[in-house]
Amino acid sequence: MKSNHTPSICHVCKENCGILIQDHGGDIHITGNPRHPISRGFVCLRGKNYGEIYASPHRLRQPLLKKRSSWTEISYEDALSILAYRLDRCRQNHGPQSVVFYKGESLKHQEISQYMSHLAHGFGTPNYITVGSLCHFAMTLGFRLTCGGMPAPDYARIKTAIIWGANPAVALARSAGALKKSLKAGTKLIVIDPSTTNTAKLADYHLSITPGSDGFLALAFIKFAIENRHIASSQALSNGWDDLKKLVSGIPLTDLLKPTGIEENRFWEAASLIFDNLPGWIQTGSGLELQPNGVQTVRAIASLLTILDPEAVTAPMASLLAPLPGMDRYPVMADPIGKIERPLFTANLGQGQGMYLPRAILDDVPYPVRAMLVVGGNPLLTFPNTQTYRRAFEKLDFMAVFDLFMTPTAQMADLVFPAASFLENLELIDYGRMGQPHLGLIRPVASSGMGWPTWKFLFRLAGALGLGNLLPWEDNRDALMHRLSVSGITLDDLLNSPSATVEYQPEKTRKGAWNTPDGKVHYYSRSVEATGNPALPTPDSFRLPYGPDDEFPFWLSTGDRVPCYQHSQFRQSPTCKATMPEPLLDIHTDAASRLGIGDGDRVRLSTRDGSIELCVRLTPEVRPDCLRMTHGWVEANVNEITGLQHLDPLSGFPWMRALPARVDRKTDR
Ligand SMILES: Nc1nc2c(c(=O)[nH]1)N[C@H]1C(S)=C(S)[C@@H](COP(=O)(O)OP(=O)(O)OC[C@H]3O[C@@H](n4cnc5c(=O)[nH]c(N)nc54)[C@H](O)[C@@H]3O)O[C@H]1N2
Ligand SMILES: Nc1nc2c(c(=O)[nH]1)N[C@H]1C(S)=C(S)[C@@H](COP(=O)(O)OP(=O)(O)OC[C@H]3O[C@@H](n4cnc5c(=O)[nH]c(N)nc54)[C@H](O)[C@@H]3O)O[C@H]1N2
Ligand code: SF4
Ligand SMILES: [Mo]
Numbered sequence: 001m002k003s004n005h006t007p008s009i010c011h012v013c014k015e016n017c018g019i020l021i022q023d024h025g026g027d028i029h030i031t032g033n034p035r036h037p038i039s040r041g042f043v044c045l046r047g048k049n050y051g052e053i054y055a056s057p058h059r060l061r062q063p064l065l066k067k068r069s070s071w072t073e074i075s076y077e078d079a080l081s082i083l084a085y086r087l088d089r090c091r092q093n094h095g096p097q098s099v100v101f102y103k104g105e106s107l108k109h110q111e112i113s114q115y116m117s118h119l120a121h122g123f124g125t126p127n128y129i130t131v132g133s134l135c136h137f138a139m140t141l142g143f144r145l146t147c148g149g150m151p152a153p154d155y156a157r158i159k160t161a162i163i164w165g166a167n168p169a170v171a172l173a174r175s176a177g178a179l180k181k182s183l184k185a186g187t188k189l190i191v192i193d194p195s196t197t198n199t200a201k202l203a204d205y206h207l208s209i210t211p212g213s214d215g216f217l218a219l220a221f222i223k224f225a226i227e228n229r230h231i232a233s234s235q236a237l238s239n240g241w242d243d244l245k246k247l248v249s250g251i252p253l254t255d256l257l258k259p260t261g262i263e264e265n266r267f268w269e270a271a272s273l274i275f276d277n278l279p280g281w282i283q284t285g286s287g288l289e290l291q292p293n294g295v296q297t298v299r300a301i302a303s304l305l306t307i308l309d310p311e312a313v314t315a316p317m318a319s320l321l322a323p324l325p326g327m328d329r330y331p332v333m334a335d336p337i338g339k340i341e342r343p344l345f346t347a348n349l350g351q352g353q354g355m356y357l358p359r360a361i362l363d364d365v366p367y368p369v370r371a372m373l374v375v376g377g378n379p380l381l382t383f384p385n386t387q388t389y390r391r392a393f394e395k396l397d398f399m400a401v402f403d404l405f406m407t408p409t410a411q412m413a414d415l416v417f418p419a420a421s422f423l424e425n426l427e428l429i430d431y432g433r434m435g436q437p438h439l440g441l442i443r444p445v446a447s448s449g450m451g452w453p454t455w456k457f458l459f460r461l462a463g464a465l466g467l468g469n470l471l472p473w474e475d476n477r478d479a480l481m482h483r484l485s486v487s488g489i490t491l492d493d494l495l496n497s498p499s500a501t502v503e504y505q506p507e508k509t510r511k512g513a514w515n516t517p518d519g520k521v522h523y524y525s526r527s528v529e530a531t532g533n534p535a536l537p538t539p540d541s542f543r544l545p546y547g548p549d550d551e552f553p554f555w556l557s558t559g560d561r562v563p564c565y566q567h568s569q570f571r572q573s574p575t576c577k578a579t580m581p582e583p584l585l586d587i588h589t590d591a592a593s594r595l596g597i598g599d600g601d602r603v604r605l606s607t608r609d610g611s612i613e614l615c616v617r618l619t620p621e622v623r624p625d626c627l628r629m630t631h632g633w634v635e636a637n638v639n640e641i642t643g644l645q646h647l648d649p650l651s652g653f654p655w656m657r658a659l660p661a662r663v664d665r666k667t668d669r
Contacts, residue, residue, distance in 0.1 A: 006445045007033050007500040009429050010047040011422035012566055014108070015174040016429045017042055018499055021445045028054050028423065028446055035499040038436050044173045045563050045576060052573040053421060054448060059404050060418035061450050071416075076452065079417055083373070084464035086398040086414075087123070090371035096124030097334040098370045100357065104377015105131045105567060107454060111321065112427040115458045115471055116375060117350075118324045122462075122470040126336035126352065127369065131377055133338075133354035134384075138289035138651035141348055142298025145525050147306050148515025149314035151281065152435025155182040158309065159277040162190045164301060165214060165657075166285020169198035171561040175434075188277045190270055192217065193287060194555065195628060196621045205270045208623060210261035211555040212291055212658030215542035217267075218300035220256040223248035224271040225307050231275070233306055233521060237514070240524020240536065244303060247536055256539075280308035286559065290657045293542045295650035299525070300537035306514070306521045315515040317432030318507045320439065320487040326470045340366060342652040344531060353652040354383065355644060361392040371398040375454070376419070378568045380409040381632055384642035384654035385609060402457055404450075405572065408634060418451035425453040426476045428483075428494075437506040439487070441494035455479065533649050545646040548625070548660045552607060554591075555623075556661035558638045559631040568632035583636040584617040586628040587663065592618050595665060602666040605629070605636075607659055609643040612636045613666060627661055 005020035010030075018036020022029040028051030032043035063079030064071040074082075090099050101120035107113050108131055120128035143150040153161065161179060168176040176199070183189055183202060191203040192214065200206040209217060225231040226245055233241045248256075257267055274280055282305045288297050305312065337360045338353025339346040345353050360369040372393070383389050393399055393412045401410040402417045410416045422442055429440040444453070452460075455476035462471040473479040480491050493502050513519045529535035548555060564576040571577055585605055587597065597603060599618045604611050605627070614629070614636035622628050631638050646655050 005031070006443075007035070007498055008423070008445050009440045009442045009500055010043065010050070011425070011442055012046050012050060012569075015039070015172060016431065016440065017044075017047055017174050018440070018501065019043055019047060021423065023446050026055060026446075026448070027051065033499060037438055037499060037501055037503065038431060039174050042174045042177055045579070046566055046570055046573075049570075049573045049575045050421075050423070052575060053404070053570065054423050054446060056405075056572040058406070058572050059448070059450050060406060060416060063418060064416045066414050079415060080460055080464050083400050083415055083417070084461060086400075087371055087373065088465060090397060091124065094368050094370050095334070096331070097126055098368050099123065099125045100127040100129055100352070100369055100372040101125065102354065102372060102374045102377060102379065103130045104375065104379065104382070105135060106569070107376035108132070108135070111430060112454050114324065115455065118327065118470055119458055119462050119467065121330045121333070122326060122467050123465060124331040124333060126333040129336075129352040129354045129357070131382070132349055132351060134290070134653055134656075135286075136289070137345070137349050138294040138648060138653040139284050139298050141344060141651055142289075142295045143302045143314065144348060145295075145344070145522060145527060146299050146302035147312075147314050147521050149316060150284075151305070151309070151312040151314050153178070153281050153283070154313070154435075155185075155187065157311075158187060158279050158281045160188045160190065160274050160280035160308070162192065162274065162280060162282045163199050163203075164192045164282055164284050165287025166283050167193070167197040167199045167561060168283065169202065170563055171285065173563070188273055190274060194557070194623050194626050195560070205273055207262055207266065207270055210259060211557065211626065212293070212544050212547070213259040213261070213542070214288055214291075215293065215297040215300045215537055216256045216539060217260045217262065218297070218304050219248050219251070219537070219539070220253060220260070220267060221271055221274070221304050222300075222307065223251070223253060223256065225275060228271075229275050231307055233310070233523070237519070238306075238521040238523060240522065243536055244523040247538060251539065274308070278308060279311065281305075281312070282308065287557070287657050289651070289653055290559070290655070292545055292646045292648055292655040294648045294653050296534070296537045296541035299528075300542075303521070303523050303537065317435070317437060320430065320432075320489070320504060321428070321483040322486045324470065325472060334367065337366065337369065338652055342647075342650065344527060345651045354379070355647050355652045355654055358388045358392040358644065361395055370396060372396055373400050373402070374409055374413070375402045378403075378407045378409045378632075380407070380412060381568045381634070381637055381639060384639050384656060385644040386637055386639045387610070388644055407568065417457065419457070420451040420453045421446075421448065424448065424451075426455065426480070428480060431501075432506065437504050438501045439489055439494065439504055440501040441491075443495065443500070528650065531650065544658065545655075546660060552660035552662045553625070554627045554661045554663065555625060556605070556607065556627045556629075556659045558629060558642060558656045558659065560628050562630050565630065565632060583614045583629060583633040585614055585663065586619045586622050587616050588622050588624040588626070589618045589620060591624045592616065595663065597663070597665050604664045604666055605641065605661060606664070607641040607643070607661045610641045612638065612640050616663075627663060
């Protein structure tokens with residue numbers, strides 16, 4: 001049987017490209033949808049091969065209950081009752097805050113995720129925790145505290161793009177297309193990254209910075225702007241411009257450049273290129289926020305942004321959706337975990353900080369956590385210091401995982417509940433978050449009969465917990481019709497659209513006013529000061545807990561993205577797996593030859609937190625003093641060697657980039 005090309009939206013990453021789907025009797029073909037207003041036909045390797053995930057023989061087919069360390073198949077209804085009973089029992093025995101609702105990256109950017117925080121808060125736990133504990137939110141926080149938010153690129157206006165600690169050519173492949181188009185039209189590109197990434201290869205100027213020193217470089221650019229171009233930020237529109245000015249004028253340029261390893265003449269060339277081509281825009285990435293000084297580094301960069309483009313728009317588009325019922329009637333809740341240590345994080349995100357989970361589970365600090373529901377995430381591989389999380393998950397009274405596969409996290413659970421793939425889901429996608437006023441619809445286009453869609457799982461769980469009034473719908477269609485009622489867009493508009501999207505009228509944004517509470521830029525942040533941290537992004541606030549030494553002489557970057565995988569996902573796709581069948585440690589040819597290491601040799605990679613073994617790949621792309629590997633591997637899980645000790649003082653984000661490490665040759669292959 002052959003079906004038509006049905007338009008839908010790819011759910012694998014936050015690009016949410018428009019796709020066309022053909023179902024040849026269960027054999028799914030996915031192509032890009034040329035009519036999609038943003039992706040215009042683009043589809044990447046993972047999106048194209050998602051049919052292999054959908055049809056994978058390894059998918060979970062039936063709920064599984066662990067009994068004396070072996071699995072028993074049970075019915076969906078029994079699984080739901082057991083789940084609700086165990087969460088409720090934990091609430092009765094230890095209080096609602098002892099139950100954690102955790103949501104991973106695979107469901108992070110979607111409107112449907114609101115259902116889960118709603119359910120958690122309606123249940124009475126403040127511990128709705130997401131992958132936002134180590135993804136994106138440290139950047140958001142740095143920009144929000146400084147200038148109200150991160151601007152989307154306005155290519156019609158900007159003349160320079162600075163890509164800093166990010167690699168969109170791989171990690172945001174669709175957006176990189178828009179960037180490339182604007183480069184052709186004359187936009188200048190500066191890339192600040194230790195590695196010669198695919199994005200760096202597109203740059204007019206690549207600054208191969210020493211890892212962990214980005215804040216110093218940002219201050220150097222600010223100093224250049226003030227002293228050589230006489231650029232000023234309006235005192236009336238800012239808090240602390242004079243303080244920032246005083247800070248940078250008190251430090252010689254050579255002192256700011258020294259930690260960066262960037263020679264003065266190269267700095268001058270790059271700075272001239274930028275300041276000759278204003279306005280400029282800056283995109284930051286994981287390379288910054290996964291440093292143990294991430295937020296202050298981002299604050300320095302956000303301060304620079306306000307100078308490069310005083311007209312940048314940092315306000316997000318307003319939500320088009322009706323609120324969920326009962327949002328104003330949550331029970332009184334305890335403080336989420338992490339609030340005492342990282343109050344700006346928990347208050348701004350409205351979530352607990354997952355890096356403090358092991359302490360709550362293992363040491364009952366600030367109170368015991370005893371049960372956890374994990375939805376769409378694989379924290380055992382993707383959180384730092386796996387051994388600590390393994391001990392913590394083992395100690396839980398109850399853990400349930402809702403996923404497509406028996407992941408390493410699911411293996412630790414008491415109950416595993418199969419999830420449907422996104423080809424079987426129904427949900428809204430709002431592109432407003434990327435500055436594009438379009439609403440899109442993911443619709444069920446296939447039926448494997450395996451697992452429940454997210455909405456069904458959450459709606460039924462709400463019912464089983466006696467909280468059906470929070471998500472009072474039989475079907476997500478009814479919920480969407482209710483939520484869309486305030487938008488002027490109907491579900492039929494979306495279902496009938498050949499691009500699976502509808503354009504909406506965005507709220508007018510005010511130009512030239514920053515989206516902070518008082519409309520001003522906060523170079524000097526009283527909120528930061530109130531936490532006992534420096535109010536300005538000072539050199540002291542960028543210092544790493546420790547740098548490379550004789551024992552750990554390299555800088556290691558962990559988790560650099562590769563096109564074939566989405567974190568720990570896509571190892572079940574034969575096509576994706578074939579492009580990178582095993583974990584590899586990237587090392588520069590010169591460094592390898594100095595250590596007597598050849599291409600493909602097996603090595604031991606160590607940090608102060610432990611060692612793993614894997615093979616090396618020689619490449620000129622990393623600096624001779626750097627190492628690089630991607631995460632998400634069972635075979636060599638790099639998070640066995642990342643730590644939990646040195647968390648960013650403002651966000652609590654873990655240290656996963658700019659990490660001192662060593663490499664030793666093992667035996668020949
Ligand atoms: N294919 C694919 N795409 C993805 C994902 C995926 O798993 N696979 N994941 C998605 C998600 S959730 C995220 S958060 C994004 C992340 O998106 P990005 O942040 O754009 O991706 P990374 O590969 O982490 O790139 C970070 C860059 O930081 C650099 N870096 C490392 N240390 C430092 C440093 O000290 N200073 C500077 N300046 N740079 C440094 C690295 O060399 C790397 O090039 O990717 C998204 N896109
Ligand atoms: N060392 C190191 N560690 C890192 C990073 C790093 O750079 N370095 N990056 C961090 C970042 S930025 C991120 S975002 C995290 C990502 O960490 P995670 O959120 O753990 O991401 P994934 O490994 O992609 O796990 C997603 C899970 O969701 C499942 N899934 C997919 N689709 C669906 C669905 O529709 N429904 C349900 N119920 N499940 C689904 C997948 O099978 C998979 O098991 O990793 C972080 N960890
Ligand atoms: S970039 Fe790839 S994975 Fe991400 S939404 Fe587009 S097709 Fe899907
Ligand atoms: Mo992420």
